[in-house]
Amino acid sequence: QVQLVQSGGEVKKPGASVKVSCKTSGYMFNTYDITWLRQAPGQGLEWMGWISIYKGNTNYAKRLQGRITMTTDTSTSTAYMELRSLTSDDTAVYYCARDSGPYGSGRGRFDYWGQGTLVTVSS
Amino acid sequence: DIQMTQSPSSLSASVGDRVTITCQASQDISDSLNWYQQKPGKAPKLLIYDASKLEIGVPSRFSGSGSGTDFSFTISGLQPEDIATYYCQQYDNVPFTFGPGTKVHVK
Numbered sequence: 709q710v711q712l713v714q715s716g717g718e719v720k721k722p723g724a725s726v727k728v729s730c731k732t733s734g735y736m737f738n739t740y741d742i743t744w745l746r747q748a749p750g751q752g753l754e755w756m757g758w759i760s761i762y763k764g765n766t767n768y769a770k771r772l773q774g775r776i777t778m779t780t781d782t783s784t785s786t787a788y789m790e791l792r793s794l795t796s797d798d799t800a801v802y803y804c805a806r807d808s809g810p811y812g813s814g815r816g817r818f819d820y821w822g823q824g825t826l827v828t829v830s831s
Numbered sequence: 832d833i834q835m836t837q838s839p840s841s842l843s844a845s846v847g848d849r850v851t852i853t854c855q856a857s858q859d860i861s862d863s864l865n866w867y868q869q870k871p872g873k874a875p876k877l878l879i880y881d882a883s884k885l886e887i888g889v890p891s892r893f894s895g896s897g898s899g900t901d902f903s904f905t906i907s908g909l910q911p912e913d914i915a916t917y918y919c920q921q922y923d924n925v926p927f928t929f930g931p932g933t934k935v936h937v938k
Contacts, residue, residue: 753875821876
């Protein structure tokens with residue numbers, strides 16, 4: 709069955725970087741895009757961007773450009789999201805999610821999600 | 832960016848009630864709308880896509896309708912396990928954006 713398993717929670721100081729992993733299984737990793745989203749405590753959901761593994765490109769939210777990098781390791785079917793220059797506004801649960809169709813056909817519909825990774829930014 | 836609004840922000844209903852949530856987009860998004868259910872401490876779950884199509888495995892008491900800028904989501908016969916926050920999300924334009932959520936309580 710399809711599974712996305714994320715790395716554990718992190719506590720970071722302002723100005724630091726965090727890298728969250730998302731290990732996938734149960735489907736052909738190369739054919740489905742991975743999207744990253746986040747949810748600040750008690751708040752709604754924010755789309756951060758996607759990585760298209762078969763195309764080899766990314767699309768990041770404008771407000772995060774310059775601070776965010778999404779990568780993959782196809783040998784382990786794992787996606788990564790790195791966010792730099794952290795501030796307290798980045799405190800949130802970070803989710804990876806699979807687009808619901810292969811080769812971009814399910815763009816924007818997220819059918820399987822990781823369990824979430826809490827990133828806390830505090831001095 | 833496309834702004835998504837939802838109403839109400841919260842509601843209280845009895846088991847068996849019909850519950851309806853509305854979602855409005857700030858511009859025409861055709862039928863590029865999803866509905867998700869999120870329970871506390873859990874990841875969201877896709878219920879409805881393309882405004883009205885039921886995701887595989889989702890009970891038929893959940894339904895969606897609408898196109899353009901105005902959408903609705905209905906639970907026909909609220910069950911105790913439906914207690915959650917429900918979000919609409921547009922995927923017509925990047926950045927994909929979510930509504931603020933509707934929290935559903937049981938009376």
